[in-house]
Amino acid sequence: MPPGAATAVPGAPPPFGTALANNLPLLLSGLVTTVSLSALALILALALGLVFGVLRITPLAPLRALGTVYVEFFRNTPLLVQTFFAYFGLPAVGVKLPGFTAAFLALGIYTGSFVAEVVRAGILSIGRGQLEAARALGLSYAQMMRHVVVPQAVATTVPPLGNLVIALVKNSSLASTIAVADLMYNGEIVNSRTFATYEIFGFVALCYLVLTLPMGGLVGALEHRLTRYRR
C-alpha cells in the first residue's frame, strides 16, 4: 500500500482528483473521438451546404425547391430525431451503420442545412451591379473575383461559419445517445462508475470550453477585422 493511502479513513471518498487521474485516458480518448467526429462532420456539412446553398438560388425551379426542402426540413427538426433515424431507422432498409458513421451523417446533414443558408446569404450579399461595374471598369474575371467578390463573400460568410463550427462541436455530444464513445459518453460512464460528478463533469466541461471558447474569440476577432471596410 502506498504511504499516502494508509492514512485514508476507510469508507471515506477518495481525495479530489483521484477519479479523474484514474480515468484520464478514457476521457481523453473520448475527446479525440469528439474532435474527429466534429472534423469529419464539418467536411460533410461544408460540402452539402455549398451544393444546396447554390441550389437555393439557381434559376431552375425544381432544383431550387430541392434546396429549400433540404434546408427547411433539416434545420426545423431536432438533431436527436435525425440521429435516431440514421442509427435505428436506416437498418430497416438494409443500411446498418456503426454509431460513429450514423452520428457523422446526421450531424453533417443537420449542420449542412445551416451552412447552405450562410452560403446563400454570402452570394446574395454581392449585388449584380457590382459585378457589372467591375467588368465595365475593365477588370478581368480573376481580378473581379480577387478584389470584389471574394473579400465581401468571405466577410459575410466566415464569422457565421465559425459560429456553426462551434455549434457543431457542441452538437457532436448527441453521438453519445447512440453509444459512440465520445467525450460526453465517456464522461457519463466514468461518472456513473465513480460518482465523482463535479470532478468528472468539470473536466468534461473544461474540454468543451477548450474546444469552443478560443474559436468563439477567433470568430469575434475575425468579424471585427473582416467587416472593417464597411465602417
Added chain:
Amino acid sequence: MDLLYQQLLAPKKWSAFLDLGIWRFLWAGLSVTLQIAAASIVLSLILGLLLAVMRSSRLPVISWIAVVYIEVVRALPVLFMIFFTWVVASRAGLGLNLVGQASLALTIYTAAINAEIIRAGIASIERGQVEASRSLGMTYTQTMRYVVLPQALRRMVPAQVSQIITLIKDTSLAAVIGVGDLTRRAQIIYQSEFNPIQSLFVVALIYFAINYSLSLLTRRWELAIGGTVQAVGPSRDH
C-alpha cells in the same frame, strides 16, 4: 426494391397511425414537449434579462459574474447541461421531477443566449436617441421605458423566435433522461411496432410543422418592422 417497399410503404408499417390511441399518446408527448419549452421560455427570459442588466452594471464584480456565466454556459453542449442537471438534481434531492429537471437545464442554457439577444437589442438603439431623451429631461428609467425598450424589444423578436425554435428542438434531449416527450414516445412506438422510419418521420413532421410556422412568422415580422438585430448570440447555438 421489395425490401424498400416492405419497409417504407407497406401498410403494416403505417397502420399504427390509423389508431386514434397512438395519436392520443403522441398528443400527450407533444404537451410535455410544449410544457418544457414554455417553462424554459418564460424562466430564461427573466434570468436572461437579469443577466443582461448585471452585465451592463458599473460594478466590475457583478458584470464579471454575468460575463463568465454567459460565456461558459454558451460554450457547453445542451446535452451536457441536461445530464449535469439530472445528476445533480437527483442527488441533491431538489424534489424536481424529470420534466422540471429538463426545464431547469434548458432555462440555464437559454438564459445565457437571451442575455446576449437583449444586450444586442439595447445596443442597437442609436446613442443619439438616448442623449436626446436625457437632454429633454427624461430620467434614465423613463428613457429606457419610453424610448429604448419599445424599439429594442421589437428588434429582438426575430432573434428570440429563432431561439425558441432552437429550444423546441432541444427539448427532444429530455428524452435522453427518460422524459416522455414527443421524441421518447416515437421510440416507444417503434419499439413495439417495429417501424422506426415511420414513427421518427411522423414525429419529425410534428416538430417541423411547429418550427416552420414560427420561422414564417418571424420572416413576416422582419419584413414588417424593417431593421432587426443580428444578435451575436443565437447563431452559434442551434
